[in-house]
Amino acid sequence: MKPNLEAIKYKNNKLEILNQLLLPDSFVYEDCISVEQGWQSIHQMKVRGAPAIAITAALSLACELYHLEDKYSVTGLKKYIFDKLDYLCTSRPTAVNLFKMSDQMKSLIENVVNKDKEIDPKKLKQIFIENAENLLEKDISDNKAIGQFGSECFPLNKKIKILTHCNTGSLATSGYGTALGIIRSLHSNNKLEHAYATETRPYNQGARLTAFELVYENIPSTLITDSMVSFLMKEKGIDGVVVGADRVVANGDTANKIGTYQLAIAAAYHNVPFYVAAPITSIDCTKNNGSEIHIEERPKHELTHINGIQIAAKGIDVWNPSFDITPAKLITGIVTELGVIPKNLDGEFNIKEFLLKKQ
Numbered sequence: 386m387k388p389n390l391e392a393i394k395y396k397n398n399k400l401e402i403l404n405q406l407l408l409p410d411s412f413v414y415e416d417c418i419s420v421e422q423g424w425q426s427i428h429q430m431k432v433r434g435a436p437a438i439a440i441t442a443a444l445s446l447a448c449e450l451y452h453l454e455d456k457y458s459v460t461g462l463k464k465y466i467f468d469k470l471d472y473l474c475t476s477r478p479t480a481v482n483l484f485k486m487s488d489q490m491k492s493l494i495e496n497v498v499n500k501d502k503e504i505d506p507k508k509l510k511q512i513f514i515e516n517a518e519n520l521l522e523k524d525i526s527d528n529k530a531i532g533q534f535g536s537e538c539f540p541l542n543k544k545i546k547i548l549t550h551c552n553t554g555s556l557a558t559s560g561y562g563t564a565l566g567i568i569r570s571l572h573s574n575n576k577l578e579h580a581y582a583t584e585t586r587p588y589n590q591g592a593r594l595t596a597f598e599l600v601y602e603n604i605p606s607t608l609i610t611d612s613m614v615s616f617l618m619k620e621k622g623i624d625g626v627v628v629g630a631d632r633v634v635a636n637g638d639t640a641n642k643i644g645t646y647q648l649a650i651a652a653a654y655h656n657v658p659f660y661v662a663a664p665i666t667s668i669d670c671t672k673n674n675g676s677e678i679h680i681e682e683r684p685k686h687e688l689t690h691i692n693g694i695q696i697a698a699k700g701i702d703v704w705n706p707s708f709d710i711t712p713a714k715l716i717t718g719i720v721t722e723l724g725v726i727p728k729n730l731d732g733e734f735n736i737k738e739f740l741l742k743k744q
């Protein structure tokens with residue numbers, strides 16, 4: 386059996402990340418044992434995908450703390466950790482997982498220091514390291530639960546044809562994946578007829594990464610261009626669309642890879658159920674609606690060039706938002722590790738209520 390694909394490898398206080406800029410041609414792991422390496426890997430998109438970004442940030446700091454000389458007082462160490470977390474949060478702006486991880490780590494450290502006035506700085510480091518390590522395992526088990534809940538959204542009596550966008554698989558998480566996890570789950574339960582993946586212009590996460598994962602695991606699948614989705618729905622009888630999320634806000638509006646919004650519009654027109662797969666770490670109830678989400682804009686050359694070769698007319702202006710916001714209205718259900726967040730009779734999500742009930 387082939388080994389599982391891993392975007393993030395962590396063992397004995399050493400973090401390595403798969404350089405996704407080189408995929409699908411080369412499969413190269415690089416050391417990521419300092420905060421600077423973590424920041425650069427995320428910023429340059431060697432590692433990408435909302436959960437993988439947060440886990441890489443936490444583990445790069447864990448590695449740095451492991452090697453840090455023991456010269457800091459508890460107050461000094463706490464400031465060191467908080468400053469590094471703030472720095473890591475400047476690497477990319479849209480996926481909320483990074484910011485939630487940082488807030489959770491800060492309140493963990495704060496609580497520990499407040500509770501135990503005598504705590505040894507070495508112990509404090511160890512607590513951070515253990516909690517960062519736990520994120521890896523938790524992400525995989527959450528994704529498997531999402532896969533299971535997601536596969537139960539589809540009829541039992543037929544094999545499913547499903548469409549996905551961007552890359553939400555093992556390469557975007559610590560393993561298995563969210564929306565791609567649902568496809569993996571359907572496939573392993575013998576419920577998948579066919580998966581379709583968009584190429585996901587302009588960064589091509591679909592063509593380079595999702596296609597790579599689908600081929601790697603022999604999942605029956607076909608690549609299409611982003612502009613083919615409406616015709617695909619009309620011609621092929623798609624049973625559902627599953628996508629990931631970089632940030633789901635309190636009313637269910639969802640930021641995800643650019644192109645997700647138009648996919649949801651096409652799905653609504655063709656009566657195709659449209660599911661967002663998102664671990665709780667991707668949910669941000671501090672924002673009420675999608676207009677409050679900061680959307681990353683990326684460099685022009687991602688549109689004008691492919692592999693360094695100019696394909697667009699020289700001098701043309703370019704707009705390159707990396708994400709868009711799909712209104713909650715167009716989303717059928719949000720699949721989390723705690724179950725599928727349903728809509729009420731008014732067709733609205735009440736995410737806060739769902740979380741209160743389940744957590």
Ligand code: MRU
Pocket residue numbers: 433434435436480550551552553554557558562563564590628629630631641642643707
């Ligand atoms: O720019 P990227 O490649 O980091 O964007 C990734 C996505 O938009 C994914 O759909 C999202 O992060 C969910 S990954 C489980």
